[in-house]
Amino acid sequence: MDYKKLADLLLPNVSSDISIYEKKYPERNVSFVSRFAPSPTGFIHMGSLYTAYISSLFAKKNNGVFYLRIEDTDQKRKVENGIENIINDLEKFNINIDESPIIGGLYGPYIQSERKEIYLSYAKYLVENGMAYPCFCTKEELDEVRKEQESLKERTGYICKWAKCRNLTFEEIKKNIDNEVSYVIRLKAPGNFDKKFEFKDLIKGKLMLPENDNDIVLIKSDGLPTYHFAHIVDDHLMHTTHIIRGDEWLSSLPVHYQLFRVFGFKVPKYAHVAPINKKDNNTIRKLSKRYDPECNIAYYFEKGIPVEVIKLYLATLINSNFENWYTNNIDKDISEFNFEFNKMSVSGPIFDLEKLISLSKTYFSTLKAEKIYDGLLEYYKIYNKEFYDLISKYKEYTINILNIERLKKRPRKDLSCYSDFMNLFSYMYDEYYDKIEKVNLIKDYDKILNDFIDTYSGDDDEELWTSKIKEICFKYNYASNMKEYNDNPALYNGHITDVCTLIRLAITYRYESPNIYEILKVMGKERVSKRIDSFIKEAQ
């Protein structure tokens, strides 16, 4: 068969001179190039963020390039604003992108649907060299073939004797083309399934894979390439050195490997990332954006968990020894850690929200109050306008609240997200000083509170403050320490904890709060007196 003639018949208006593109997209002078190549089908979720983050982290570590390429060759799955959504989400996470449809770059276009000419050119080149051919089989015919293969317990696919369009004569093809029969272009797969080749994946390690003998589709009937074909052409021309992608691609690696070899291109290195999993009852399954709210990025935004925390947690999932490094280098940037492919989980890490929250508490405990304050403003501006107005109005006061038990060697760890702040500290604002239903009052509560407010100066140090409380304890027959009380409980009306709890209740209407001494100090004497007065009135 005259393949040149065949190529011209199929793609008359396309040049098969691929050297144009080889020249147009020259070698890069960096040793590491990775990419994130999503389909624009919606918002980014934890899984895609994970893969994208890994790519960017390794690119950064190797002073390489990380670019974004949109894989929109499936017209049916296109979603409105898909590209914008992806780019916005990546921006929110401060993932640094060197080239993208927005930023541009020398290797564009970065949207596959805009590269149609390129793919067709490479496809024509293959046809011309007898390595690809048109296939006129309909979906129904293919389904039937598959059914027959299944009933014969044979391997499925467009393989061996089943690849009937492989042997069409030029005349037969010409007739179909003249009649405008819809067709695809398939690879004439040169592999032998019974032969295996060794492949070293950066994460999975040494693999033995069968050669590909399936005549996979290269160009679909709409003229757009399949993932397999676009992957080879793009990653070759864009000079990607490291393909970092989900391990659902592992099984098609023989196809991709073969395509690179057919063209004589250098095969890039591959890192197949196992998915983030979730333990559901007793089964482990992939974290799903449909069933697991924590898979959705919006979930964290709504709670007010900072993106830094998510990145921190993802980093621990990428390399579990990261966590140890981080606790010793809490002031350093995540990217300074030496991430390694071979330390990644082969079967996929399990997502543990509890651990993420614990990490978040540690993260918040390292922040300066001013920084948290800025985060609070940003958060409540969107999620609670009323509270936003309040903290905007009382900036200094709010920062003082945030500084309670923060300015010491081991700060409190009670804040795990911005939404916690309101739950934890709303009572500090008079607007939210709410009564609670049931309050247990101790003996002489009114006298104790009155004595307390009489002696409270507002600027005593903690030691003096405590000693004043102890005096009150003594006066009303409360034990001034627990040991005393426990030795002889019958002698006392109660103990110092009861007295402090009473004060805490009067001030906050809560049984739990940070150090009451510090709270009083932040509130100021005037507010404290008012609250105590109103508490006593309310109790009577």
Place this chain on the structure above:
RNA sequence: GGCCCGUUGGUGAAGUGGUUGAACACACAUGCCUUUCACGCAUGCAUUCAUGGGUUCAAAUCCCGUACGGGUCACCA
């Protein structure tokens, strides 16, 4: 069903033939500290690495079988 991959405590995991008495972290429990809560500190929590066999002086680590789990078999990526 074919092919590929995996299986270490309540959880995430470290571990690649010999100081591993199986790190570390989360969770849990108890105790200490303490005005509550949180923090912090201390202690406890796998005589054993899915399972059966083999190789070896030595196996969680290497080999084979079995069970279970995951991925994939599209003109979707």
